[in-house]
Amino acid sequence: MTDDDTPTELPPLLTLRDGLPPVVETDADLAAAAAAIGAGTGPVAIDAERASGYRYSSRAYLIQLRREGAGSFLVDPIPLTSLAPLSEALAGTEWILHAATQDLPCLAEVDLHPDALFDTELAGRLLGYPRVGLATLVETLLGYRLAKEHSAADWSTRPLPGPWLEYAALDVEVLLELRAIIGEELEKAGKAEWARQEFEYLRGFVPTPRVDAWRRTSGVHRVRGRRALGAVRELWTARDEIAERRDVTPGRILPDAAIVAAATALPTDRDALLATKGFHGRGAERYSSRWVEALRRAAEMDESELPVRTPRGDGPPLPRAWAEKDPVAARRLVLAREAITALAEELVLPVENLLTPDYLRRTLWTPPSTREPARLLAAVGEQLAGYGARPWQIELTAPVLTDAILTADAEPVVAEPVDAPADEPADD
Structure with missing residues (x-):
């Protein structure tokens, strides 16, 4: 047996030093x-x-x-x-x-x-x-x-x-x-x-409530049309109400796949619903009247009540759209990302711990109006602090963002589309 074939000895398994407490x-x-x-x-x-x-x-x-x-x-x-x-x-x-x-x-x-x-x-x-x-x-x-x-x-x-x-x-x-x-x-x-x-x-951590949590239904991207999307929302809401009342995780009542299947087929009665391919789960038949009622609500909704595919948020657009909407902002983002990534590597830090990506994008999409370097640096720091960045993050990253803003604004560019990194969601 060669050295390469020698099995690696596993570390000892941790055991309780004082025995199991009652x-x-x-x-x-x-x-x-x-x-x-x-x-x-x-x-x-x-x-x-x-x-x-x-x-x-x-x-x-x-x-x-x-x-x-x-x-x-x-x-x-x-x-x-x-x-x-x-x-x-x-x-x-x-x-x-x-x-x-x-x-x-x-x-x-x-x-x-x-x-x-x-x-x-x-x-x-x-x-x-x-x-x-x-x-x-x-x-x-x-x-x-x-x-x-x-x-x-x-x-x-x-x-x-x-x-x-x-x-x-x-x-x-x-x-x-x-x-x-x-x-x-x-x-x-x-x-x-x-x-x-x-x-x-x-x-002081408080979880941020999810807005439109139903949009995280697995497979919702396969649903076509606003009415079918409305059906996903109504089915998800009905399932969530049942799950909360019973204190059971929602997926154990009706899987996401079943919601997507029903929303895609849009059956109009119980028999058609239960015959829908892919509609299954412990609560599929037990709560069939609730599911039919949810589908009926979606079918009868006015067009104005139906959800849109991508709701307008309060933040900047997805980075891939920056080049078309604001080429200078797209250039700022490219420059800042490169510099932030290099700084994170130098400091041996994950990029997202050096600065939350959302804070970076918001600052670069709507930067302070001044372009006087010292005032801009201070204003960028204040903006980051307002989003929730900590002082150590601001000290390290505000100069980087300031340089990106000044450089991008000073040099006319033809910006290419910005690719979204792995931490950013894709369009539905």
């Missing part, structure tokens, strides 16, 4: 757990498990915590009267989370709000790690394998199986160590202040 599911147990956590020292590792793919709601069905001097805790929020004792114990502490935007909303639902936080995933991005999943960072930085086989489980299940609970406890087992190592790396890289600003911004 589930906190009574108010008395919560009071004891909160007292222990409050008596601990240092930051608190926190994670939450939801039932995505099974439930309509995004509520937390299990909350895991670990603190030095206190140990690990598994809190079931469902049977508890209130999490106020836990909230009091966490007051003034730093929370360590991985991918904080996923957990903060469901923790806020149970009135848990951080006074300070550290996001190991975001910190990994700022450090330029190519893969920032928790299991990957644990293996890379701590030398352990982290099993993830229960990540897509239905956490609304009761009682929760032992292997699931062990998986959940392991997710906070290493966050304290991970935070210490990554925090040190941020300091060495000169990115600690960037991270501090990002974490402070995250602390």
Whole structure:
């Protein structure tokens, strides 16, 4: 056997150092757990498990915590009267989370709000790690394998199986160590202040409600005509109402493919609907009257009530249309993208973490009116701040955008169409 044929030795599998803690599911147990956590020292590792793919709601069905001097805790929020004792114990502490935007909303639902936080995933991005999943960072930085086989489980299940609970406890087992190592790396890289600003911004994170969420129906791009598009909207809305009432993920009632099939065929009665090729799902027949009613509404709508293919948004047009609508703006975008990409590579950062692409596009489509360099630089910084860019991002990118604006405006160009990068949606 050659050296190339030698099998790679896998890192050891992470195991619980203190054994599996009992589930906190009574108010008395919560009071004891909160007292222990409050008596601990240092930051608190926190994670939450939801039932995505099974439930309509995004509520937390299990909350895991670990603190030095206190140990690990598994809190079931469902049977508890209130999490106020836990909230009091966490007051003034730093929370360590991985991918904080996923957990903060469901923790806020149970009135848990951080006074300070550290996001190991975001910190990994700022450090330029190519893969920032928790299991990957644990293996890379701590030398352990982290099993993830229960990540897509239905956490609304009761009682929760032992292997699931062990998986959940392991997710906070290493966050304290991970935070210490990554925090040190941020300091060495000169990115600690960037991270501090990002974490402070995250602390006030509120998910942006999706406008016209029905447009994200898988396969909607295959639907032809505004009336069929209206049928997608009505079917999607009816399904969403049922799913919310039953607290079931919508796709388990009627798949997106079934909505598209019905909207394309536009059947007018129950028999025709159930005979439509591609119309299937657990709720296809059970809620057939609701689907027929939704299709009827779409069929009877006035033309003015039907949705358009691409609604007019409040932002700039898609970049591919810039050259035709405003060649100078298209040139600004090309110049700025090239410079921002080069800067991100130099700083070992993902481009989207250096500056949110939407902020860049909005600034370049409608830049400040002044062209006096110092005033323009200040105005670009103010504009970026208004969109939500952090001070460290503004300091690094406002000069780049200012140069792009001045260069594009000073040199007459015949702009070629701007290709949309992978993060931009294509036309329906």
